[in-house]
Amino acid sequence: MDFDLKGKHAVVTGGARGIGRAIVLALIEQGVSVTACHRTPTPESESLQEELDARRAAARVLRADVADEGDARRLLETAHDAFGPVDVLVNNAGVISHMPLREMPAAEWDRVVGTNLTGIYQVTRASLDHLARPASIVNVTSAVAKHGMPNAAHYVSSKAGVIGLTRALCKELGRDAIRVNAITCGIVGATGQKSPQGEAGERRYAEMTSLGRLGVPAEIADVVLFLASDAARYVTGAVLDVDGGI
Template sequence: MDFELKGRHAVVTGGTRGIGRATVLALIEQGVAVTTCFTSDSAESESLPGAVADLGGQLHLVRTDVRDAEQVGALMDSAVGRFGPITALVNNAGVISHLPLEAMEPAEWHRILDTNVSGMYNTIRAALPHFTEQASVVNISSGVARHGMPFAAHYVTSKAAIFGLTRALCKELGPRGVRVNCLASGVIDNTGHKNPRGDEGKAMYVEMTSLRRLGEPAEIADVVCFLLSDASRYMTGAIFEVDGGI
């Protein structure tokens, strides 16, 4: 499907694996120049440039901790220096852990909130001066923000906060022509966020999902491409649930 994005420049945070990687590759296939970031070396971060080269695309890969405003500012400056003004921003970087509240130390609470929420604040704020007219922001959240999940109060809280951030910024940035939407994903296979109950937990989610299967990262990436395209030009402040009917 051609979303007519060719020639644009997108910044995707956390783009080396899972949903982020699928989004990077989908945008590359659409002819978008992509800047993305990662926090630590891995097989995925090492293989991404080759995967993009195989598609004939343009990629700028930068090590960045989205919790650090200075690093994020440097990321945006580097992105603009390489590919020019930013047409699209996909806030995908996120972390998770599974702990009961009584075992959740303050440092772990802050690690999750600082990455998943403050990281988005940092990236959107740093990108604002570099946005083209009619830029589009997509914030990746999760269906657990609505449904809840035990042993992950910090993660659920962070994903719910993204709903509020999206709704606030759609009103603030709309007069500038910047659209801000949110994608709440269901249980996606191969994201690296493994259910602590293993195969039993995976089977439970399959049974809970109307389509009787888990989602694939590429199925999230397709919706991201739609939200970045002119096909969604009158959509902002929306929360799109892509969850197979869980």
């Protein structure tokens, strides 16, 4: 499907693997110039750059910690210098860990909330002088923001905060022709993160959905393309559930 995005420029955080990688590749297929970032070098980040080079894509893969103000600012400045104003910002970077609240040190709370919520604040704030007009911001969050999950209070809280931030920013930035929406993802397979309960846990999660299966990263990427495009030109402040009907 052609979303008429050719010639646009997108920034995607957490773009090296899983959902982020699928978003990067989907945007490239649409003719979008892409600046993607990752926090630490990995085989996935190296292979992404190699794949983009092989496709002769207008794309760069940078190292940046989204929770760091300086890194966020440099990411947007570098992206703007390379490809011009940013038409689409996809805040996808995220981390998770599993532990009960009683055992959770403050440093782990800060790490998860810092990446998942503060990271979106830092990158979005840094983007304001570099966004095109109009522009689309898409925040990737999780279905657990609505449903909850044990032994992950930091993760659930951060993802719920993304919904609140999305709704606040859509009202603040709308008059500047900047749309802000969120996607609540369900359990997505092949993301590089496994269920802590293993294959049995993944089967149980699949049975929780109306469709009876896990999602795949490309199904999240397709919704990002929609929200990035003029097909969603009157959609802002929306929180779209892409979870198979949990």
